Amino acid sequence: MRMDKAQRYYLQRMGIDVYLERDAVSVQPVPVVAVDKHVTADTEAAWEVLRNEVAQCIKCELHKSRTQTVFGVGNQQANWLIIGEAPGAEEDRQGEPFVGRAGKLLNAMLQAVGLQRDEVYIANILKCRPPNNRDPRPDEVSACRNYLRRQIDLIQPHIILAVGRVAAQNLLQTETPIGRMRGQRYSYADTGIPVVVTYHPAYLLRSPREKRKAWQDLQLAMQIYKESL
Ligand code: SF4
Numbered sequence: 001m002r003m004d005k006a007q008r009y010y011l012q013r014m015g016i017d018v019y020l021e022r023d024a025v026s027v028q029p030v031p032v033v034a035v036d037k038h039v040t041a042d043t044e045a046a047w048e049v050l051r052n053e054v055a056q057c058i059k060c061e062l063h064k065s066r067t068q069t070v071f072g073v074g075n076q077q078a079n080w081l082i083i084g085e086a087p088g089a090e091e092d093r094q095g096e097p098f099v100g101r102a103g104k105l106l107n108a109m110l111q112a113v114g115l116q117r118d119e120v121y122i123a124n125i126l127k128c129r130p131p132n133n134r135d136p137r138p139d140e141v142s143a144c145r146n147y148l149r150r151q152i153d154l155i156q157p158h159i160i161l162a163v164g165r166v167a168a169q170n171l172l173q174t175e176t177p178i179g180r181m182r183g184q185r186y187s188y189a190d191t192g193i194p195v196v197v198t199y200h201p202a203y204l205l206r207s208p209r210e211k212r213k214a215w216q217d218l219q220l221a222m223q224i225y226k227e228s229l
Contacts, residue, residue, distance in 0.1 A: 039076075046154055055068075067093055072121060074122050080121070089133070101205055124167075160193055194224050
């Protein structure tokens, strides 16, 4: 199946050789934002309450060193939810997840399967930056978990893409190495929402040879998503 020009362009931006063409699925436009999701005044109010709670949160030590909380960004009616680990230095400064070089690569990864950044919702396991980009601690993840759960309940995505080891292991409550979690369909908690695991773009910037696997993960996620429509 041949790629179209746009897909080829975004794969090149991801840094993936076009020899992967033989593996590609066609990128047909699919609805990625649910216009029919029921948005009520209650839903809007629930988002507002949640946003304010997170902005003022002091439930773990990370509130002491943050510049600001990083709540999440994107379309609240998105069918795709992208979940990363925690804000880094740039995210902490800008108040938005996945900015900087890793954010640009994530955008290219999404575009390679026909998704625009503003059509998905992007959030993290933690809303505050761990100092020196260390891994989140279990007590921090546990303190922050309910915020993400409430975001998921409000968005009701068709699919969750868990980006990176920390996101995948915490979402799926496992210690399985990320390399063994790829290529499979999981479900998030008791919701039945499918989860697909892929590498973090920051890791892919350090290990560009793994981009091919990330591309395969994205195609798997798109296939599962299409089945959900
Ligand atoms: S990381 Fe989460 S639980 Fe900890 S202070 Fe920030 S918002 Fe609160």
